[in-house]
Amino acid sequence: xxxxxxIAIIALMLIILSNVSIAADRSYLTATLMKYEPQPAEPGxxxxxxxxxxxxxxxxxxxxxxxxxxxxxxxxxxGKSNQKxxxxxxxxxxxxxxxxxxxxxxxxxxxxxxxxxxxxxxxxTSWAEKELDVSIQTENSVLSITDxxxxxxxxxxxxxxxxxxxxxxxxxxxxxxxxxxxxxxxDNLPFAPMNSASEKNFYQxxxxxxxxxxxxxxxxxDAEAGIYKIPLTITxxxxxxxxxxxxxxxxxxxxxxxxxxVVVDSTTLLTGQSTGEVVLKIINKGLGDVKFLNLxxxxxxxxxxxxxxxxxxxxxxDSDDFETVDFKLLLKSxxxxxxxxxxxYMDNNNKEYTQDLSxxxxxxxxxxxxxxxxxxxxxxxxxxxxxxxxxxxxxRKKKKKMQQ
Numbered sequence: 345x346x347x348x349x350x351i352a353i354i355a356l357m358l359i360i361l362s363n364v365s366i367a368a369d370r371s372y373l374t375a376t377l378m379k380y381e382p383q384p385a386e387p388g389x390x391x392x393x394x395x396x397x398x399x400x401x402x403x404x405x406x407x408x409x410x411x412x413x414x415x416x417x418x419x420x421x422x423g424k425s426n427q428k429x430x431x432x433x434x435x436x437x438x439x440x441x442x443x444x445x446x447x448x449x450x451x452x453x454x455x456x457x458x459x460x461x462x463x464x465x466x467x468x469t470s471w472a473e474k475e476l477d478v479s480i481q482t483e484n485s486v487l488s489i490t491d492x493x494x495x496x497x498x499x500x501x502x503x504x505x506x507x508x509x510x511x512x513x514x515x516x517x518x519x520x521x522x523x524x525x526x527x528x529x530x531d532n533l534p535f536a537p538m539n540s541a542s543e544k545n546f547y548q549x550x551x552x553x554x555x556x557x558x559x560x561x562x563x564x565x566d567a568e569a570g571i572y573k574i575p576l577t578i579t580x581x582x583x584x585x586x587x588x589x590x591x592x593x594x595x596x597x598x599x600x601x602x603x604x605x606v607v608v609d610s611t612t613l614l615t616g617q618s619t620g621e622v623v624l625k626i627i628n629k630g631l632g633d634v635k636f637l638n639l640x641x642x643x644x645x646x647x648x649x650x651x652x653x654x655x656x657x658x659x660x661x662d663s664d665d666f667e668t669v670d671f672k673l674l675l676k677s678x679x680x681x682x683x684x685x686x687x688x689y690m691d692n693n694n695k696e697y698t699q700d701l702s703x704x705x706x707x708x709x710x711x712x713x714x715x716x717x718x719x720x721x722x723x724x725x726x727x728x729x730x731x732x733x734x735x736x737x738x739x740r741k742k743k744k745k746m747q748q
Contacts, residue, residue, distance in 0.1 A: 371405035388449035417451035534567035569692035642684035
């Protein structure tokens with residue numbers, strides 16, 4: 345029994361060795377993807393594919409042919425052959441064939457299959473096929489911010505406005521799960537969302553498409569004038585599932601138009617009096633402070649400025665505050681006097697303003713103002729004369745008595 349088993353095992357081994365010898369004494373082709381450039385391939389561009397065809401047998405392969413099958417998303421330019429004739433390929437030898445393929449711009453990002461086939465049949469009637477994995481992905485999945493606008497361009501404290509952000513898909517594939525958000529949480533930002541969330545979402549944006557998102561905000565009533573930077577964040581995914589995050593800044597200006605008013609506070613100019621002073625009050629009625637405030641008094645034919653200068657530099661003038669300046673004038677007319685003024689100043693955002701004004705100064709008589717012109721002086725003079733006359737009379741009378 346043991347002899348029978350031993351003989352059977354020996355016979356089986358001889359059969360196996362015989363088959364191995366027969367298999368080894370033949371040609372056998374295998375195809376692999378050696379590399380491709382660029383890696384990953386990009387939609388709308390070319391990719392060079394290097395296919396390695398190897399004869400793993402011992403016998404030389406004859407009439408070897410390699411062919412690429414240009415199916416979506418891969419294609420060949422017109423006139424380019426999809427075949428590579430190799431001819432003889434020795435045992436344990438290999439050949440690398442190169443194909444320059446175009447990747448369709450609508451290719452789906454991710455792993456795509458490139459089909460090839462090869463043959464060593466003399467008549468090329470028997471082919472072996474294989475699928476090679478080629479990864480396709482946009483080099484930069486860019487979601488670009490193309491425009492940012494605020495309406496109005498300057499927010500008045502306590503008022504509302506809108507921030508509009510336009511984004512564009514600059515990638516060669518769909519982008520999805522897009523979130524655009526404004527960060528208004530900082531204590532240094534005098535804004536709050538107004539009937540609007542501070543985050544906007546939308547599902548997908550195709551290649552070359554644009555999308556606008558709007559945020560309604562309100563400026564705090566006590567917001568100081570200035571330029572504020574609001575952090576902006578955009579997150580999204582590409583078709584392969586990669587996550588992206590983009591950060592930027594939105595500038596918002598808080599400001600209000602200055603409102604400066606000038607009035608005549610008081611004057612000593614009277615009819616019949618050639619010189620006097622006029623006191624001007626400059627009032628800041630606006631919501632914002634002004635700085636570098638300068639007032640220049642113009643000259644006309646009705647008066648001449650007798651002060652050392654016709655300008656006064658006031659400097660800063662806070663909201664709801666005032667300053668006074670005075671000028672000494674020489675009148676050349678007793679009627680209404682028109683005083684031209686020029687104000688120059690800046691707001692807190694260093695925006696320059698020039699304001700031309702004209703004040704009408706009416707010259708009154710002393711009587712019209714309830715003053716009896718020179719009355720007290722005449723009374724004193726009359727009193728002095730009366731007293732002097734009285735003493736003179738007594739002195740003369742006394743002198744006559746002494747002579748008698």
